[in-house]
Amino acid sequence: MDPVFIPYGAAGTVTGSCHLLAYRGYRLLLECGMYQGEAEPRNFTPFGFDPARVNAVVVTHAHLDHIGRLPRLIREGYRGPVYATEPTLLLLRPILEDALKIMEEEMARARRKGLPVPEPLWEEADLEALYRRLEPLPYYRPRKFGPFSVELQNAGHLPGSAFVVVEVEAKRLVFSGDLGHRRKEVLPDPDYPPKANLVVSEGTYGDRSHKPLAATLDEFARVVGETLARGGKVIVPAFALERAQEILYYLREFEERRRIPVAPVFVDSPLTTRVSAIYERVRDAFSLKVQALFKAGEDPFRPRKLHYTAGVEESKRLNTLEGPATIVAGSGMLTGGRILHHLRHHLPEPHSTVLFVGYQPRGGLGRRLLEGARRVRIHGHEIPVRARVVGLGGFSGHAGQDELLDWLAAEPRVLLVHGEPDKLAALQSQLEKRGQRAEPARLGHPYPL
Numbered sequence: 001m002d003p004v005f006i007p008y009g010a011a012g013t014v015t016g017s018c019h020l021l022a023y024r025g026y027r028l029l030l031e032c033g034m035y036q037g038e039a040e041p042r043n044f045t046p047f048g049f050d051p052a053r054v055n056a057v058v059v060t061h062a063h064l065d066h067i068g069r070l071p072r073l074i075r076e077g078y079r080g081p082v083y084a085t086e087p088t089l090l091l092l093r094p095i096l097e098d099a100l101k102i103m104e105e106e107m108a109r110a111r112r113k114g115l116p117v118p119e120p121l122w123e124e125a126d127l128e129a130l131y132r133r134l135e136p137l138p139y140y141r142p143r144k145f146g147p148f149s150v151e152l153q154n155a156g157h158l159p160g161s162a163f164v165v166v167e168v169e170a171k172r173l174v175f176s177g178d179l180g181h182r183r184k185e186v187l188p189d190p191d192y193p194p195k196a197n198l199v200v201s202e203g204t205y206g207d208r209s210h211k212p213l214a215a216t217l218d219e220f221a222r223v224v225g226e227t228l229a230r231g232g233k234v235i236v237p238a239f240a241l242e243r244a245q246e247i248l249y250y251l252r253e254f255e256e257r258r259r260i261p262v263a264p265v266f267v268d269s270p271l272t273t274r275v276s277a278i279y280e281r282v283r284d285a286f287s288l289k290v291q292a293l294f295k296a297g298e299d300p301f302r303p304r305k306l307h308y309t310a311g312v313e314e315s316k317r318l319n320t321l322e323g324p325a326t327i328v329a330g331s332g333m334l335t336g337g338r339i340l341h342h343l344r345h346h347l348p349e350p351h352s353t354v355l356f357v358g359y360q361p362r363g364g365l366g367r368r369l370l371e372g373a374r375r376v377r378i379h380g381h382e383i384p385v386r387a388r389v390v391g392l393g394g395f396s397g398h399a400g401q402d403e404l405l406d407w408l409a410a411e412p413r414v415l416l417v418h419g420e421p422d423k424l425a426a427l428q429s430q431l432e433k434r435g436q437r438a439e440p441a442r443l444g445h446p447y448p449l
């Protein structure tokens, strides 16, 4: 029997990353992510393998769709350690604790309304058990897991994000995790993978390349500058991990270069506040430019008048704040959180701007605003839209098609995961045109190395 790679998640979809490597009775799990979306039933279906028989788990980065079922894995009988880089181990905690809070709120709401209380995917005790199993695995330090030698290299997608190089019986497998967008300023560029017998690659943007970042940044500076100059508020919905800090980085940069006026910047998201505190502690996880700023005594993520709001009362006071300001709040896709209050108060203001810096799903509030809706419903209220609504596409945290093709250039055989079927098909056909073997992964299907 050859060593095999078996996808148990993120096959033909972008979330739920979870894959097994098996050889001679040893089972190494790569990631254990959550399927994301309203009441996603796939999180509750059995894993497809016995968690009690997995020997070790390695995770690539701290996004929920790569770590969100780790406590579930323990609840279902996993007894071994979970490995990741130090920054990932730090960032994983606020992300999972936030997910727990959301699950508990949903249960409390159901109880209040007398509805059936949903079964928890996992509970605090499972999370505590996970925390006792966490083990650091630094970049570029191969480690033996049974027959497998595993090395993490930099994926440039989040602080501490990694792709995985596995050697077994003179064969090599590379698992991309999520691959970062090259030439972004905050994070280092991804490393290139060694030539492998099989590369398992993400294909989130398998069908298109990103616009150049410079054009996005020019528009960002222009829109923020214009809004602040006329005394308006800039409302930025942003993911708490990475996108919010990246926005703070550019706001600081633009202030320093006098591209925008110095005005108060409020971060109104408890999760963002926790993540930003971790950024201070993992300074060498960033690009050389960001590291140099830290070394010079600067905080690269701190515009001059930055303020992290402390509690709900302070958050509410922002509603009546006079004068120009930028407010960064979550959730990034407007599925809940404090951003909804800010939209409710500022969408009717013609001098304010709502600035989208992340993906907005079809049918969601963000997408409707971007499509030019004149009225929207928020918390049961009809809200007229008079503010300017701008969407900036260039901030993606994932490699675009051109970057994926560049990263995969030397690889003879590619298995595609973590992408919608049409995106994976587009990437597959580009790879095949170059004479590379490529196919989308099938759930539960074993792929020999």
Ligand SMILES: [Zn+2]
Binding pocket: 061, 063, 157, 178
């Ligand atoms: Zn990710």
